[in-house]
Amino acid sequence: MANRLANSTSPYLLQHRDNPVDWQEWGPDAFAEARRRDVPVLLSVGYAACHWCHVMAHESFEDDGVAQVVNADFVAIKVDREERPDIDAVYMAATTALTGHGGWPMTCFLTPDGDPFFAGTYFPKGQFLQLLSGVTSAWTDQRDRVLESGSHIAETLRGLSAPATGHALAAEVLDAAVDTLRGQFDHGAGGFGGAPKFPPSMVLEFLLRNHARTGSPDALAMAARTCEAMARGGMYDQLGGGFARYSVDARWVVPHFEKMLYDNAQLLRVYTHLFRSTGDALARRVVVETAEFLLRDLRTDEGGFASALDADTDGVEGLTYAWTSAQLVEVLGEEDGARAAALLTVTEAGTFEHGSSTLQLLDDPDDEEWWATARTRLLAARDQRPQPARDDKVVTSWNGLAIAALADAGALLGDASLLEAAERCAEFVVGTHLVDGRLRRASRDGVVGAAAGVADDYGNLAEGLLALHQATGRARWLTVARELLGTATDRFTAEDGGFHDTADDAEALFTRPRSAADNAEPSGQSALAGALLTCSALTGDPAMRERAEAALAASGQLASRDPRFGGWALAVAEADVAGPLQVAVVGSGPKAEALAAVVRRSTSPGLVSIVGEPDAEGIPLLAQRPLVAGGAAAYVCRGFVCDAPVTDVDSLSAALS
Structure with a gap:
């Protein structure tokens, strides 16, 4: 069967549509095929921006030899964890239980019923080929043990979904x-x-x-x-x-x-x-x-x-973002480039890789206007570099x-x-x-x-x-x-x-x-x-x-x-x-805006607020909150029980404090 990811809406799956691996999307057809062929399922879970997902793809999933083994002995399913967080969650729980850690790409082997019996994360090509061989041998020669293991893991993880013991966060x-x-x-x-x-x-x-x-x-x-x-x-x-x-x-x-x-x-x-x-x-x-x-x-x-x-960009992590002193000078000139290097902690030895540095701003610039101009020029120059995929x-x-x-x-x-x-x-x-x-x-x-x-x-x-x-x-x-x-x-x-x-x-x-x-x-x-x-x-x-x-x-x-x-x-x-601390500001114009500004500066964790005309349709906080003397007013309420309305910012500040 050919790779079937070409019609996916997931950018991650589309990254794998040209792999020689016969990937399928998650669904009943894939598991039905595994049952018909009597082979296990290789489940690979990742996401489009994942660096190590890209590495494993280049090393293994784009390799004809690896693909030949996968296609012969497995049904291969590719899942975007961001599109299907439910699938990611249950199999990540299995991966963590089996290995003590998790991460992406996640590599799981499943029975045709979906029970996981082996799991891991990134595998280099040689190790991955050994793993494929070992799983195939176990499936062929120790089927009962494999099925029992998968059933046991699934049953154990089902037990973790039991109701929680309540613990009030007082x-x-x-x-x-x-x-x-x-x-x-x-x-x-x-x-x-x-x-x-x-x-x-x-x-x-x-x-x-x-x-x-x-x-x-x-x-x-x-x-x-x-x-x-x-x-x-x-x-x-x-x-x-x-x-x-x-x-x-x-x-x-x-x-x-x-x-x-x-x-x-x-x-x-x-x-x-x-x-x-x-x-x-x-x-x-x-x-x-x-x-x-x-x-x-x-x-x-x-x-x-x-x-x-x-x-990464073009397979190189940090290619778009890292800088050398020479690159700063090239954009800003000798004097301003050296000044930017000192400000941004760009060193000759480098703070990242291959003599390049990440940009840090450990101190505020002594000339904000100069820095604003330099930042704009550096960003424009960076925009001309190859850019990471979105x-x-x-x-x-x-x-x-x-x-x-x-x-x-x-x-x-x-x-x-x-x-x-x-x-x-x-x-x-x-x-x-x-x-x-x-x-x-x-x-x-x-x-x-x-x-x-x-x-x-x-x-x-x-x-x-x-x-x-x-x-x-x-x-x-x-x-x-x-x-x-x-x-x-x-x-x-x-x-x-x-x-x-x-x-x-x-x-x-x-x-x-x-x-x-x-x-x-x-x-x-x-x-x-x-x-x-x-x-x-x-x-x-x-x-x-x-x-x-x-x-x-x-x-x-x-x-x-x-x-x-x-x-x-x-x-x-x-x-x-x-909370709850509810504040309704009724009215419009400068006075209402001044009252609203006071409310928006409040840090009370339980505060909710609304600004609008009295009895505005569909807004309970504004119901039966009239203007005061025809002007804007603020109602401070706790549990919909309100204090007397206030009409000036000082009184409102005092009420909220």
Whole structure:
């Protein structure tokens, strides 16, 4: 059978459409063929921006000799983990259980019924060929043991999906989590633990919210120090804005160069909230530059945002981004090139590979005007280099994160262009990805794919729409968010009140995936908890709050035991403990805008707000909130029980403090 990936909508699968391996997409036909031929399944899972996925493809999947072995003895299935996170989740659990670690590319061998019996990640060509031979021999000569092993692994992993023991995330638990994080904090370089270091976006959001609720200086210091270190290091793109996926070292010097939408959306929101808390100029600059990166490099023609930029260019990691002193001089001239090299820590020995350096901005330039000109010239020169490929599929969940970040940043900075970008993205995702009341996971070139949305698609998109509703005052976004959350509650709720990752009518895998861990992005469970809590505060629906608290309790044990993997659950719990604090600003004109600005500068974790005319249709917070003496006024409410309206910014500031 020939390779059957040519008609895929996934950029990752399309990268493999010309392989001599007879790849198929995941589906019943592939497993039926494995049963008919009586051979095992080779499952390879990765994503378009993955460096080691590219390496294994070049070494093995593009090799005729390897392909001949695979085609003869296996049915080969290729899966884009970003398009099918449910498949990735269950087989990554198997890989981690079998090997003690995970990663991509993920390489699994399955029975024709889908049970995994061997798993790993990247294999060099020689080792991969040995593995193929060993698996074929085991399948031929020790079939009973192979089937028994697969059945045992599947049954064990099914047991891990048992209902969680509830653990409420009360105030004392949240404060204890800060203490735990303090013990893991890198006081010199920021961040937590050693190399490699990933941006702890959700943990930073939790620390900022904890500081806002308690005044903890340590919580703020850990968040601020980490944000500064990341923004000044090589992991941040000092020329084009935006963050790489992680740093391979502990000091944020050398990044793994892929740039992911989910990282940049979450970090944009974190730096926005840090600027709101502290007024820090560096945080504000990162907000502006990262938003520019999103709009310039990741926005699609339809208004959504692409998933990622590749880690390498023409097979070379860092080719687009690394510099030598000579290259700086070539662009800027002798004097300015040497000055830029000193400012950006570009050394003769190099901080990266082959004498090249990543760009760091460890100190502020002494001449901002000079640096702005030099940065513009360097970016223009870099744009003439070969550029990394873009994974241009639009993922529902990650676009929800982007909508939330752009809405928050646009509202705080008063930047209408960011609000317009958030709204255009929301229009596209809701109009294209919401099909017959159910979300689809992704689209490409404006055409939605067949993969069903998972829990984080519903939670993160609802979160984004609720942020957009508060930033724009448009009732539509609240209405759609409520509908999404209603569907998610009906279809994803687990026995313990938390949430499964997949709907009750989704394709059945060997186990129904479910995770309480917040890793690179919020888990579906904590994403839905956060959106439900916000929606409850905006609408006064107590049932939504109860569902949010049940989901938090289901995540509570993991989040309290290891806060680094429960960042969003902890952040949502801060809002639960502190709120709900509801503020409605009624009226229009300069006075209403001045009152709204005070509200948007508030750091209270449980605060929700809306600005609009009294009794605006579809907005519960504005109901029965009249103007005062014909002018604008602000109503500060707790649980829809309101204080007397205030009409001046000083009184509103006092009420919110």
